[in-house]
Amino acid sequence: MRVSQEDFEKAKDQLKLLKEDPGNEEKLKLYALFKQATEGPCSSPKPGMLDFVKKAKWDAWSSLGSLSKDSARQKYVDLVSSLVSSESSSQVKDTTPDSKHGYETLQVTTTDHITKIMLNRPEKKNAITTQMYKEIIQALEEAAKDDSVITVITGNGDYYCSGNDLNNFTNIPSGGIEKMAKDGAVLLENFVKHFIDFPKPLIAVVNGPAVGISVTLLGLFDIVYATDRATFHTPFSELGQSPEGCSSYMFPKIMGLSKANEMLLFNKKLTAGEAYAQGLVTEVFPDRTFEKEVWIRLKAYANLPKNSLALSKQLIRGVEKEKLHAVNCQECERLRERWLSDECMDAVMSFFGKKSKL
Numbered sequence: 001m002r003v004s005q006e007d008f009e010k011a012k013d014q015l016k017l018l019k020e021d022p023g024n025e026e027k028l029k030l031y032a033l034f035k036q037a038t039e040g041p042c043s044s045p046k047p048g049m050l051d052f053v054k055k056a057k058w059d060a061w062s063s064l065g066s067l068s069k070d071s072a073r074q075k076y077v078d079l080v081s082s083l084v085s086s087e088s089s090s091q092v093k094d095t096t097p098d099s100k101h102g103y104e105t106l107q108v109t110t111t112d113h114i115t116k117i118m119l120n121r122p123e124k125k126n127a128i129t130t131q132m133y134k135e136i137i138q139a140l141e142e143a144a145k146d147d148s149v150i151t152v153i154t155g156n157g158d159y160y161c162s163g164n165d166l167n168n169f170t171n172i173p174s175g176g177i178e179k180m181a182k183d184g185a186v187l188l189e190n191f192v193k194h195f196i197d198f199p200k201p202l203i204a205v206v207n208g209p210a211v212g213i214s215v216t217l218l219g220l221f222d223i224v225y226a227t228d229r230a231t232f233h234t235p236f237s238e239l240g241q242s243p244e245g246c247s248s249y250m251f252p253k254i255m256g257l258s259k260a261n262e263m264l265l266f267n268k269k270l271t272a273g274e275a276y277a278q279g280l281v282t283e284v285f286p287d288r289t290f291e292k293e294v295w296i297r298l299k300a301y302a303n304l305p306k307n308s309l310a311l312s313k314q315l316i317r318g319v320e321k322e323k324l325h326a327v328n329c330q331e332c333e334r335l336r337e338r339w340l341s342d343e344c345m346d347a348v349m350s351f352f353g354k355k356s357k358l
Ligand SMILES: CCCCCCC/C=C/C(=O)SCCNC(=O)CCNC(=O)[C@H](O)C(C)(C)COP(=O)(O)OP(=O)(O)OC[C@H]1O[C@@H](n2cnc3c(N)ncnc32)[C@H](O)[C@@H]1OP(=O)(O)O
Pocket: 123, 124, 125, 127, 128, 130, 133, 162, 163, 164, 165, 166, 167, 168, 183, 184, 185, 187, 188, 211, 212, 213, 214, 235, 236, 239, 241, 244, 351, 357, 358
């Protein structure tokens, strides 16, 4: 079927609406077909060797030889239509979350250059099981390598995270309680190491209360946004434990020694406003508009140049890395001992006996 002059004009208009540059090769094809369709075979003199642009255009037009005006019009319309449809399908792909499979305790998606790792055990307030520690490690490794610009950790449901799942201390392996403590310390050190070494900007979107390790890790994030419903609680001495996530070093650095002591020694629970005042949180948003405001902000950040952001992060964090690894190692060693203590065992039993809730 012959294309009409109207189809040809429509294709010309559609071409102007393309958002992305189709590239020089396609542009030359379009130029040549347009000239052939409107003027017929190329009869103008060949431009000089040094007139690169004119010569490339002339070559493209001449290469069509004696193709008829009708056939050139048809090819022009077909080419424009294929460019328009490939652009719209790539736009659909860009906005569709690329959901990563194989996670049971997380929902991991990449969209708009942001990898979002969502803790996904809302019925247990996103308490972190052994499996979840391992899945977060895997998700961070994948996010470090994927084409996202920033990585976000958030929680599903009303809590950001209720910290370590206390059941991790009740599943005693065949090697006994010492083996459980040793394995736990190895896993914890590796887990925290992935935060220390994470190469891209890492952002916490704290959608509700945060407890224990989900709070201590915040010092290793680059930005922390919180809803005004969030609270920050590190009840280590109540649990017969000691701080982790490099908080014994980062919290005094961030908020000063005495404020850090109130949290890490004396279990003081901070409101979002207090956490902001002490520098642990970057900004607090009203709960009603939290998700909307934060994601608008993050999408804008994710449009910044990827390598520049990663490099700047390395400069900011690089000087402290060695220190942080040493702190992490020491904290895990102390915890390994603590987990074998009566103080810790009694606190865990007490939680499951529902004698006390934090
Ligand atoms: C293997 C590596 C180990 C590394 C360890 C690293 C060191 C980490 C330290 C820490 O993170 S210390 C902090 C530990 N967290 C806690 O002590 C919090 C305990 N939970 C609570 O106090 C309360 O649940 C809550 C968070 C204040 C919420 O109370 P609320 O009354 O609103 O809800 P609940 O009915 O209590 O919870 C619903 C449901 O979820 C279970 N759950 C909540 N948090 C945990 C948890 N941390 N561990 C295990 N289970 C948790 C809770 O038992 C409920 O379950 P069901 O009764 O519905 O079955």
